[in-house]
Amino acid sequence: MTANARLAGAVLGHLTGLGVRQFVVCAGARNAPLVSSLLAAGDSRNDRIYPHFDERSAAFFAMGLAKRSSQAVAVLTTSGTAAAELLPAAIEAYYSGIPLVLVTADRPIAFRGSGAPQAIEQTGLFGPYAEMSLDISSPSDLVAVSQWDRTAPLHLNICLAEPSPEDRNGDWGTIKLPLPVRKIPEAEELVTFCGTADRLLVLLGELPERWRGPVERFLVALGVPVWAEATSGLRESEALAPHLVRSESLVATLRPDRILRLGGVPSLRFWRDLEVLSDLPVFSLSPRPFPGLARKTPFLVSDEFPEFGELTQEGWVEDQTLLHDTRLELALTNHPFSEVAILRELSRQIPSDALVFLGNSLPIREWNLAATLSVPHPVCYASRGANGIDGQIATFLGLSEGVTESWGIFGDLTALYDLNAPALMGAMAPGRRRIVILNNGGGRIFSRLPAMAGLSKTEKMVTENRHARGFGAWAAMWGLDYVQWIAGEPAADPFPAIVGESVVLEICLDDNLSEAFWEERK
Ligand SMILES: Cc1ncc(C[n+]2csc(CCOP(=O)(O)OP(=O)(O)O)c2C)c(N)n1
Numbered sequence: 001m002t003a004n005a006r007l008a009g010a011v012l013g014h015l016t017g018l019g020v021r022q023f024v025v026c027a028g029a030r031n032a033p034l035v036s037s038l039l040a041a042g043d044s045r046n047d048r049i050y051p052h053f054d055e056r057s058a059a060f061f062a063m064g065l066a067k068r069s070s071q072a073v074a075v076l077t078t079s080g081t082a083a084a085e086l087l088p089a090a091i092e093a094y095y096s097g098i099p100l101v102l103v104t105a106d107r108p109i110a111f112r113g114s115g116a117p118q119a120i121e122q123t124g125l126f127g128p129y130a131e132m133s134l135d136i137s138s139p140s141d142l143v144a145v146s147q148w149d150r151t152a153p154l155h156l157n158i159c160l161a162e163p164s165p166e167d168r169n170g171d172w173g174t175i176k177l178p179l180p181v182r183k184i185p186e187a188e189e190l191v192t193f194c195g196t197a198d199r200l201l202v203l204l205g206e207l208p209e210r211w212r213g214p215v216e217r218f219l220v221a222l223g224v225p226v227w228a229e230a231t232s233g234l235r236e237s238e239a240l241a242p243h244l245v246r247s248e249s250l251v252a253t254l255r256p257d258r259i260l261r262l263g264g265v266p267s268l269r270f271w272r273d274l275e276v277l278s279d280l281p282v283f284s285l286s287p288r289p290f291p292g293l294a295r296k297t298p299f300l301v302s303d304e305f306p307e308f309g310e311l312t313q314e315g316w317v318e319d320q321t322l323l324h325d326t327r328l329e330l331a332l333t334n335h336p337f338s339e340v341a342i343l344r345e346l347s348r349q350i351p352s353d354a355l356v357f358l359g360n361s362l363p364i365r366e367w368n369l370a371a372t373l374s375v376p377h378p379v380c381y382a383s384r385g386a387n388g389i390d391g392q393i394a395t396f397l398g399l400s401e402g403v404t405e406s407w408g409i410f411g412d413l414t415a416l417y418d419l420n421a422p423a424l425m426g427a428m429a430p431g432r433r434r435i436v437i438l439n440n441g442g443g444r445i446f447s448r449l450p451a452m453a454g455l456s457k458t459e460k461m462v463t464e465n466r467h468a469r470g471f472g473a474w475a476a477m478w479g480l481d482y483v484q485w486i487a488g489e490p491a492a493d494p495f496p497a498i499v500g501e502s503v504v505l506e507i508c509l510d511d512n513l514s515e516a517f518w519e520e521r522k
Contacts, residue, residue, distance in 0.1 A: 002166045004033040009170030010139035011103065011158055012037055017177035018145065018154075020072045020101060022048045024062040026055045028078020030118060031105035032163045035076065037170030050427045054420050055082045059089030059100070060391025061424050064398020066098050067381065068355075070208075072150060073398075074101040080118040083125060083157075088390050090153045094129040095385025096206075096264070097288045099150040102126065108159045109137060122157050130155035146177040151288075151303075187306040189298065193283045194260060199316050200224045201245075201256035203271065204232035206264035206384060208287055214305040215262055216240060223315040225323060227251050229266055229368050230358060231384065236376035243315075247325030248369060249521075254322060256280070262305075264384055265292035267364060331520045332370060338517030339440060339509050340370045342487050345495055346409070346436065346507075347371035355403045357396040358382040359410035360389050361445045363438060367409070389414040393421035393435060397428065405432040412439040413465055422478035425502060433502045435480070440509040442466035447511075448518060475504035482506070488513060 001009075011034060015023075027035045038049065052058040059075045066073040077083050083104035093100040104122055111119040123135050131152035134144055137159040148154045194200055202224060207215055212233045219226055220239050227245045228235045235244070245251055248268040259274065261284040274282055275293055284291055284299035285306075291299045300306075317323065332341045343366045350356060356377045358364035364382045371377070381399055383392065393415065396408035415437045425433070442464035446452045455463060475482035481500040485493065488510040498505060 001169065001171070002164060004160050004163060004167040005037060005170035007136070007139060007158065007160065007170070008033040008037040008167065009172040010142055010175075011136065011156060012041075012170065012172040013175040014142045014145050014177070015072075015074055015101065015103070016172070017175040018072050018101070018148065018150075020074045021046065022050070022062070022065050022069075022071070022073045024050045024052060024058045024065070024073065024075045026052055026058050026075070026077045026082060028082060028105070029163060030079040030107070030160060031076055031103075031158075033160055033167035033170060034103065034105060034158065036168040037172065038076075040168050040170075041172065050424060052424055055085035056088060057391055057394040057418060057421050057424070059086040059102070060092075060394035060418075061398040061421070063089045063093050063098050063100050063391075064395040065401055066093070066100050066398075067096065067395075068399045068401065068403075070099070072099040072101050072154075074103050076103045077105065078118075079104065079106050079122065080120050083122050084120070087126060087129070088388060090126045090129040090155075092383050092385040092388060092391075094131075094152045095288065095290065096383065097151050098153075100153045102130065102153055102155045104155070104157050106157050106159045108161060109135065125157075126153065126155050129153060133157070135159060142175075187300065187308055190260070190283055190285060190300060191308060191311060193258065193281070193298070194222070194311060197258035199255065199257040201251065201254060201259055202226045203259060203261045203266045203268070204228040204234060204263055205261065205266040205286075206231035206382070207233055207262065209233070211263065211287070211305040218305070218308060218311070219243065221312050223312060225254060225256075225317055227266070227268065227270075229268070230356075230364070230371065230377065230380045231382050232263060233378045233380060235368075235371075235380075236373050236378070242320070245323050246373075247328050250323065250325055254317065259283070260285070261292065262286070264288065265290060267368065267384055327521070328370065331517055334520060335513060335517035337487050337510065337513045339438060339444075339514040340366045340517055342438070342507060342509065343367055343409075344370045344372055347377065348375055349495055349498070350375070350377065350407050351405060352376050353405070354379070355400060355406040356380045357392075357399055357406070357408040359392045359408065359414045360384075360387050362411055362440075362448070363409040390417050391421075393418040394424060396435075397421060397424050397433070400431055400433050401428055403431055405434075407434045407436060409436045409438065411443070411445070412437055412441065412467075412469075413443050415471065416469070419474060422480060425478070430501065434498055434505060435503070436505045436507065437471055438507050438509060439471070440511050440514065441468060444511055444514070447515070470508070471504055471506045480504050484508065
């Protein structure tokens with residue numbers, strides 16, 4: 001066996017030991033020994049291999065697979081800029097705590113700094129975004145991978161000699177690796193924080209599935225108002241219903257005196273405002289080690305939601321109607337073809353048991369604001385680690401693998417960013433996938449941001465990258481069914497029926513109608 005084949009076999013054996021069963025493969029000459037050894041194992045193993053040509057998109061897809069399955073998933077690239085393309089997904093995976101394994105092929109260490117073809121500086125390429133970054137020149141360098149605790153990306157940079165045809169048969173089995181130790185924090189500090197509040201308010205960001213039941217029980221007992229984002233999975237919880245604040249604009253008007261944040265960093269405006277509301281104490285409990293605010297606030301990190309015992313508070317909201325936003329309902333009725341009202345309608349059409357992915361940036365905000373409460377969508381995802389609009393369709397596809405029905409909702413620029421992602425579907429298991437594009441002709445989020453008010457027409461054109469493109473030809477290019485819905489007066493067609501396996505639904509929006517909605521909400 002060649003040295004390359006031996007090294008490739010050892011790498012694959014260790015990946016198996018880490019629980020990797022899904023490989024997203026971006027082939028090149030340099031990583032040929034790894035790719036060939038992986039393929040040579042063929043059907044004798046139960047692995048899934050997804051080939052793709054765009055490393056950036058492949059990494060987002062791998063991240064989606066890993067996020068949904070909570071298992072480590074590897075993306076394999078050749079050397080050079082191919083490796084660098086993994087960075088955006090690594091950043092999102094780092095902030096979201098997703099076990100993504102970045103396997104980059106490299107030339108031998110002696111080539112470093114030489115400027116030889118495809119020999120870039122790959123060691124530490126992902127900086128702080130890889131929890132562990134290892135240069136692997138021989139099988140013994142792999143010993144350290146057992147220390148990886150799977151809470152952020154692992155980077156294995158494999159230094160290979162010039163590939164040869166004999167590199168194909170890197171035999172590999174499973175290298176037994178110990179499971180990492182998980183930490184459970186002391187929760188006393190948090191109990192005191194809650195106990196000394198008169199008007200405690202809870203904000204729920206993204207919750208891992210294993211947290212949802214315990215968090216729901218904890219909050220029902222606590223009895224204080226709760227703002228639950230869609231990715232918490234508890235936005236439509238029946239048990240929590242009496243405590244849920246129904247519009248983010250009401251959160252501040254409740255005048256809480258302490259804020260407890262559970263799970264991921266919340267997306268709502270109020271969270272950002274907390275940065276300057278320095279008199280308002282904030283406490284965070286999250287599986288990821290980020291306070292989410294630049295000002296100093298206490299936080300606990302825990303893989304599991306801790307047991308708090310009996311922690312009850314007097315409900316302090318005197319009038320339950322304060323939790324409901326009648327102005328929102330009125331604005332939705334008055335502006336049925338505004339983007340927000342369309343999103344409400346869309347949420348009614350998506351079956352409760354479907355997986356939902358909410359793209360950045362208006363789709364997730366508008367869903368949190370206005371999605372129906374009568375059809376719950378507990379399986380709801382977004383990429384809020386770094387909030388990028390890149391790789392969103394690929395991430396959605398990764399999440400949708402093995403799921404019967406999935407709906408991803410994206411802005412038009414977000415979709416334009418990821419046009420090659422449907423190529424991944426060729427290697428995926430069947431499933432009903434609906435790619436919904438809310439086409440408002442550009443990055444209209446920028447018209448909604450107070451900080452961007454007063455931009456000139458030219459500034460808006462540039463900032464929002466306004467355009468008049470449609471997605472019909474794109475759907476046809478990938479063999480996807482295409483449904484277009486022009487949502488605007490006076491053509492008040494009903495919401496179209498969506499049938500078929502893989503469908504692109506393009507909803508064409510008139511921004512003047514959306515503008516009128518926001519005017520009324522001011
Ligand atoms: C990779 C990346 N580039 C730029 C941004 C900044 N950004 C945030 S929202 C946005 C516009 C999104 O436009 P679109 O997808 O049409 O959605 P909408 O404006 O309707 O939310 C941009 C460019 C980002 N978040 N991520």
